[in-house]
Amino acid sequence: MNIAIIGAGWAGCAAAWQAHKLGYRATVFEAAPIIGGRARKHSSQALGQIADNGQHILLGAYQSTLALMRELDLEPKQHFHRFDLDISSMKADFCFRTAALPAPWHLLGAPFRSRGVKFSEFLQLQQLQRYLKKQRWQVQPGTTVAELLQQTGQSTRLTQKLWHPLCVAALNTPIEQACAQLFAHVLRDSLGADRSATQMLIPLRNMSDLWPQRALQHARIHTRHPIRAVQRQGQQYLLDGQPFDGVIIATNAPSAYRLLQSLDTEKQKLDFANQITSLDYNPIATLYLKPEKPWENPHVMRMLDEDLHGLAAGQWVFNHGALNNSELYPLIAVTISYANRLQGHDKTEIARAIIAQINHQSPWPLPTITAFELITEKRATFIAKPHLSRPHPQTPWPNVLLAGDWVHNDYPAVLEGAVRSGIMAAKALQPH
Structure with missing residues (x-):
């Protein structure tokens, strides 16, 4: 079976690997000059080195991604810095950590490893978990995360210090808008699972080289090759005049919509395509800082108190200077989810505000910053x-x-979802 895959992001690369396992011949078309999609490498002249287009982090719960890496003979522990769940503020006034113990003791041991969390707040956390387990991790349709937290008695402080940052990191959506059902699925597969599922994984090398390149080793790859239309010809499909038995559209949503429109004008089918237009988007920004010398902060990841309306908008800070084996050593990365508030502001102004934010909250002053780059993924x-x-x-x-x-x-919209979707799409193809 000869198939076309449009898009070489994580979904397209996973689809190509699964297609190879099923004995299909895959041709991958990618409009960009490099593969990786939203998790791709970025050659920065300002920083003088290659970085990712954003600071990414995975969870141990991302079983499909980690299993795929192992199939490709890439042992995850060699390519990630892995550590037990640690949600700690830069000010050190709040710290929620799981224990290095088998489940369920990893959660039960959290009160002894945490700081600034009241015992009553641990009971609230357990109350939320018991509620979701009793409901089999299903919530009332239409419920927001904020409503779910209120229904289960989560304090304002615990919401601000733990649930809001976790929700923003996972859904890129504030709790007042975020879907409680999607958040419940994330909690089910992390806090509701074993210790390894709650662990955090920070890539030690750029994401394009992490596994996508190897996943495409058996496919024909055409970069800088955008596909403008897909034409149907009997039981086959034509892409730039080439016939294929099946097509996996693994692009971003707007591009997928345009391609589906090119296929047919039948109303029922166009109604399906129109679902895609109901999606709205939030940007994510990453500020990379290049220090004159490695930052003395010994912690790889810390949480910042953000200004919800101003430019001191940093939420998480990652210190690659604390990772001697990171390809990004000694860079510092600061992430800003739902980064709409940064639009229209000068990048230098944003960088200065976030540097001041870190210095105000950190016990370890930043070294002199010699260069910076702000990368924003608008969609x-x-x-x-x-x-x-x-x-x-x-x-x-x-x-x-x-x-x-x-x-x-x-x-x-996390990388694990992209990988799962690519695998499922390849499995759903029906040989003629």
Whole structure:
């Protein structure tokens, strides 16, 4: 079976690898000059080195991604800095850590490893977990994360210090807007699972080289090759005049919509395509700082108190200077989710505000910053609001599948969702 995969992000690369396992011949078309999609490497002249287009972090719960790496003979422990869940503020006034113990003791041991968390707040956390388990991790349709937290008696302080940062990191959507069901799925597969699932993984090398390149080793790859239209010819599809038995569209949502429109004008099928237009997006920004010397801060990741309305908008700071084996050594990365508030502001102004934010909150002053780069993904993720209609991967066209973190699945727009969607799309192809 000869298939085309449009897009070489994590969804497209996972689809190509799964297609190879099924014995299919895959041709991958990528409009950009490099592969990786939203998790790609970025050659920075300002920093004088290669960085990712944003600071990414994975969870131990991302089983499909980690299993795929192992299939490709890439042992995750060699490519990630892995550590037990640690949500600690830069000011050190709040710290929630799990214990290095088997489940469920890793959570029960958290009170002894945490700081600034009242015992009553641990009981509130357990109350939320018991409620979700009793409901089999299903919540009332239309519920926001803020409403779920209120229903389960979470304090204002615990919400601000723990639940809001976790929700923003996972869904790129504030708790007042975020879908509680998607958040419940994330909690189910992390805090509701074993110790390894709650662990955090920071890549030690750029994301394009992490596994996507190896996943494409058996495919024909065409970079700098945008596909403008897909034409149907009998039981086959034509892409730039080449015939294929099936097509996996693994692009971003707007590009997928344009390609589906090119296929047919039948109303029922166009109604399916129109689902895609209901998605709205939030940007994510990453500020990379190049210090004159490695930062003395010994912690790899710390949480910042953010200004919800101003430019001191940093939420998480990552110190690659604390990782001698990181390719980004000694850079410092600061992430800003739902980064709309930064639009229209000068990059230097933003960098100065975040540097001041770090210095105000950190016990370890930043070294002199010699260079910086602010990278913003304008359509980083869809806004994960309740009642969101995400298109099913199976389209009305035979053997035309959708793949991407925006396609219907249990997860919000995270890399694990993209990988799962690519694998499922390849498995759903029907040989003639």
